[in-house]
Amino acid sequence: MLNKKEILVLAVYAGEIMLENGAETYRVEDTIIRLCKSRGYSYVETFVTPTGIFVSIDKKNTYDAMTSHMKRIRSRNINLSKVAEVNDFSRTFVNSDMDAKEGMKLLKEIDATPSYSRFTKIIFGGIASGFFSLLFQSNLPEALSAFITGIIVTGTLIYLKDRKMPFFLANIVGGATLALIAIVLSTFSYSIDIDNIIIGAIMVMVPGVAITNAVRDSIIGDLLAGLARAGEAFIIAISIAFGVGSILTVWSLIMEGNLI
Numbered sequence: 001m002l003n004k005k006e007i008l009v010l011a012v013y014a015g016e017i018m019l020e021n022g023a024e025t026y027r028v029e030d031t032i033i034r035l036c037k038s039r040g041y042s043y044v045e046t047f048v049t050p051t052g053i054f055v056s057i058d059k060k061n062t063y064d065a066m067t068s069h070m071k072r073i074r075s076r077n078i079n080l081s082k083v084a085e086v087n088d089f090s091r092t093f094v095n096s097d098m099d100a101k102e103g104m105k106l107l108k109e110i111d112a113t114p115s116y117s118r119f120t121k122i123i124f125g126g127i128a129s130g131f132f133s134l135l136f137q138s139n140l141p142e143a144l145s146a147f148i149t150g151i152i153v154t155g156t157l158i159y160l161k162d163r164k165m166p167f168f169l170a171n172i173v174g175g176a177t178l179a180l181i182a183i184v185l186s187t188f189s190y191s192i193d194i195d196n197i198i199i200g201a202i203m204v205m206v207p208g209v210a211i212t213n214a215v216r217d218s219i220i221g222d223l224l225a226g227l228a229r230a231g232e233a234f235i236i237a238i239s240i241a242f243g244v245g246s247i248l249t250v251w252s253l254i255m256e257g258n259l260i
Contacts, residue, residue, distance in 0.1 A: 004041070004058075004067040006100035007036055007041060007057070007100065008055060008057055008067055008068075009069065009104075010035065010107070011031075011032045012032065012053055012069050013104065014031055014032065014086050014089065014090065015029075015031060015046075015048065015053050015071075016073065017082055017086050017107065018031060018083050018086050019050070019073050019076070020075060020077060021076075021077055021078065021079040021080065021082040022076070022078040022079065022080055022209055022213070023083045023086075024220075024222075025048040025049065025225040026217060026221075026225075027083075028048045028053070029046040029048050031086065032044070032046050032048075032055055034090060034094055035093060036055075036057050038093065038094040041057040041058065041059060042059065042060065043056075043057060043058040043060060043066075044056075044057050048222075049224060049225050049228060050073065050225055050232070051072065051073050051074075051228075052071065052072055053070065054069075054070050055068065055069050055070075056068040056069075077115075078209050079115055081113075082110055082111070085110045086110060089103075089106055089110065118158055123151070125150045125153065125154025126147045126148065126149075126150040127147065128150060128204050129147055129149060129150025129153075129200045129204055130146050130150065130200060131143070131200075132199070133147075133196050133197065133200025133201070135200075136196060136199050138196035138200065139191065139196075141191055141192050142193060142197055145182070145185040145186070145192055145197045146200030146201050148185065149178055149182055149197055149198075149200075152177060153177055153204065154204060156173065157170060157171075160173060160174070167235075167236065168236075168239045171205065171236050171240050171243065172239045172242055173243065174205055174240070174243060175202070175241065175243020175244040175245075175247075176244070176247045177243075178198060178201050178205070178243070179243070179245075179246075179247035179248050181201075182197040182198050182201065183251055185197060202240065202244065205236075206237070206240075207236040210229050210230075210233040210236065211229075211230070211233045214227075214229035214230035214233060217229060
């Protein structure tokens with residue numbers, strides 16, 4: 001049987017990987033509880049928010065020899081493949097006699113798994129933008145323009161994230177870049193509607209996963225986590241709207257109201 005420190009560190013590390021890569025808080029709590037109980041620690045209390053993990057475990061609910069561990073979550077991303085891999089690890093760990101050393105090794109391998117390359121993210125950001133534009137009944141020139149805009153915007157967001165820019169400011173810059181590129185591309189042809197370019201390209205910035213997780217956490221009963229994620233999604237939406245709206249407003253003033 002693993003000692004308290006070993007199982008506690010392992011369980012929190014598994015939860016950390018999941019939370020940093022887009023998992024819902026209730027899923028993180030469930031994984032931590034299952035990992036701890038599988039090694040005989042029947043008393044497990046977890047409290048997970050989007051920015052922290054708090055866990056206490058003991059053999060019995062006596063509070064005599066309780067051990068606690070806290071982990072601050074400073075960065076969050078969307079990589080659901082890592083979430084799925086930790087889920088698979090959890091099932092394997094619970095149904096086997098795996099020791100802490102082997103378990104930590106597997107978790108570190110999952111954590112170190114490289115994400116998609118920057119080039120892949122940028123290209124598929126453009127492809128997604130182009131097809132979203134087509135979904136909103138744009139023509140081919142508009143879809144191609146959305147494709148180009150999506151590539152530039154995705155590249156800009158990746159660059160700003162690498163420079164540790166706060167997500168609020170990064171989304172303002174991303175929205176402004178989106179609108180600026182859309183304006184430039186729309187000047188090449190009267191058949192290109194700037195609205196269809198913006199609608200297509202902006203979809204790669206919409207916080208869809210954050211909104212979904214906010215709803216799911218709230219339904220499960222994790223109201224604090226749900227409210228936090230909803231607030232994050234709202235701030236992202238506001239920052240995108242501010243970035244796009246500011247550029248369109250300035251352009252409209254320059255063109256003396258002839259933008260639309």
